[in-house]
Amino acid sequence: MNNDNSNPQYWFYLDNYVHLERLGNRVLLYNSLTGEIREYMDNQEVLHLIEKLQSPENLLVVQLGEKELKDPEISAFVHDMRNLFMGDLIEASRSTGKPIQLAPVLKLHRDADKMKTESFRSVGVNVMKYLDRLALYVNDSCTLDCGICSSARKQFLWCNRGNTGAELHIDKLRQLFDQLVGSDLRYVHILGGNILAYPGLHELISILVEHQLKRTFYIHYLNLAPGRESLQNLGLTLDNYSQMNVLVNFPVDEGKLKITCQILENFSIPVTFAFALQSEAEFTEAERLISALSIDSVSFHPFFNGQNLEFFEQGVFVDRQSLSAARPSLKEIHSRQVMNPFLFGNLTVLTNGDIHAGINDLPLGNLSKDSIYDIVYREVFQGQTWRRSRKQVIPCRDCVFSALCPPLSHYEYALGKNNLCRIWPLNIDGKAAN
Numbered sequence: 001m002n003n004d005n006s007n008p009q010y011w012f013y014l015d016n017y018v019h020l021e022r023l024g025n026r027v028l029l030y031n032s033l034t035g036e037i038r039e040y041m042d043n044q045e046v047l048h049l050i051e052k053l054q055s056p057e058n059l060l061v062v063q064l065g066e067k068e069l070k071d072p073e074i075s076a077f078v079h080d081m082r083n084l085f086m087g088d089l090i091e092a093s094r095s096t097g098k099p100i101q102l103a104p105v106l107k108l109h110r111d112a113d114k115m116k117t118e119s120f121r122s123v124g125v126n127v128m129k130y131l132d133r134l135a136l137y138v139n140d141s142c143t144l145d146c147g148i149c150s151s152a153r154k155q156f157l158w159c160n161r162g163n164t165g166a167e168l169h170i171d172k173l174r175q176l177f178d179q180l181v182g183s184d185l186r187y188v189h190i191l192g193g194n195i196l197a198y199p200g201l202h203e204l205i206s207i208l209v210e211h212q213l214k215r216t217f218y219i220h221y222l223n224l225a226p227g228r229e230s231l232q233n234l235g236l237t238l239d240n241y242s243q244m245n246v247l248v249n250f251p252v253d254e255g256k257l258k259i260t261c262q263i264l265e266n267f268s269i270p271v272t273f274a275f276a277l278q279s280e281a282e283f284t285e286a287e288r289l290i291s292a293l294s295i296d297s298v299s300f301h302p303f304f305n306g307q308n309l310e311f312f313e314q315g316v317f318v319d320r321q322s323l324s325a326a327r328p329s330l331k332e333i334h335s336r337q338v339m340n341p342f343l344f345g346n347l348t349v350l351t352n353g354d355i356h357a358g359i360n361d362l363p364l365g366n367l368s369k370d371s372i373y374d375i376v377y378r379e380v381f382q383g384q385t386w387r388r389s390r391k392q393v394i395p396c397r398d399c400v401f402s403a404l405c406p407p408l409s410h411y412e413y414a415l416g417k418n419n420l421c422r423i424w425p426l427n428i429d430g431k432a433a434n
Contacts, residue, residue, distance in 0.1 A: 010092055158191070
């Protein structure tokens with residue numbers, strides 16, 4: 001190494017908490033500790049330096065001399081990286097060799113492809129470790145006519161009225177949970193039309209208690225308003241495993257919502273009021289109701305009705321500033337590149353027994369004829385839902401921001417577009433591309 005003082009050499013490195021994305025002539029660098037983002041486009045000197053940094057033999061560390069550092073583009077880039085705590089320079093004369101920088105490696109825990117090649121492993125047992133959450137639509141009976149349920153449940157967890165009399169037989173559910181012994185299943189969501197009308201509810205609760213599974217019951221506030229006896233029908237026990245989501249959509253009957261709140265005042269399990277929102281006006285009204293009725297725990301769920309795109313653009317779409325403010329960790333960024341954290345490990349069972357990895361995807365099988373082992377195996381080794389990432393879809397796969405964006409959800413299906421953002425297509429100045 002030449003350490004001649006007349007031609008000093010430096011080691012330039014990027015910190016390993018920096019996310020680096022290069023697509024064509026565009027480069028994005030993101031500091032996962034501070035949320036700072038820098039973009040470079042059509043900058044050949046910087047692109048060449050990034051290529052060298054990304055080379056496996058360099059591992060984010062390259063040598064720079066005075067000649068390179070006097071180049072205005074390289075000098076500006078190095079200055080930015082140092083000021084933003086994304087990288088630094090070390091005098092080569094102060095080290096006995098090249099500094100070591102460990103670059104992160106993407107890997108899915110209990111990788112499916114690896115499991116298939118390891119003959120000593122029991123694939124049937126290992127795939128069950130992927131299953132984390134189960135949503136059960138136990139019936140479709142409900143006397144309400146809210147108008148949104150059939151569409152809302154395809155966007156987020158919500159009740160669904162069918163009034164066909166369909167229901168999941170409790171014997172089938174017991175068989176299902178017997179098969180899940182030894183799995184990593186932790187959460188069960190109980191939905192339906194009005195689950196209080198499900199004849200097997202008490203036995204289902206006993207099964208969930210027996211298996212020590214965390215469970216959430218979804219009930220529309222109008223199905224609770226008639227009186228305290230409806231809660232007695234629920235037959236819940238006081239423990240740390242149960243909670244209730246009370247569903248509220250607009251227009252709201254404030255009097256009946258108040259009755260529901262009064263009924264739940266001394267209820268023994270945690271209660272969250274979940275509001276489905278279609279407009280800014282409904283959000284404002286929800287805030288008023290929450291304050292007027294002293295509601296403590298709430299969640300908001302924007303609902304796309306086909307005509308309120310502007311509401312979604314204001315409240316749901318992301319831009320550069322919101323991504324920076326969200327400050328996703330490097331672990332989150334890497335996980336989004338190999339799997340879908342929103343969908344991964346989730347299964348939904350409908351009243352007809354169909355089992356879905358995603359509510360808007362084709363069923364993987366049916367509870368009446370397929371074992372849960374077969375269902376999970378199909379999704380792990382043949383399915384696409386759990387691993388559906390922005391790297392796989394247009395236009396996100398061509399955007400340097402894709403790994404920073406939230407994972408694909410059911411909203412993309414509802415809106416018929418993958419990029420729920422104000423980023424694509426944009427140029428470096430943030431103006432719409434021609």
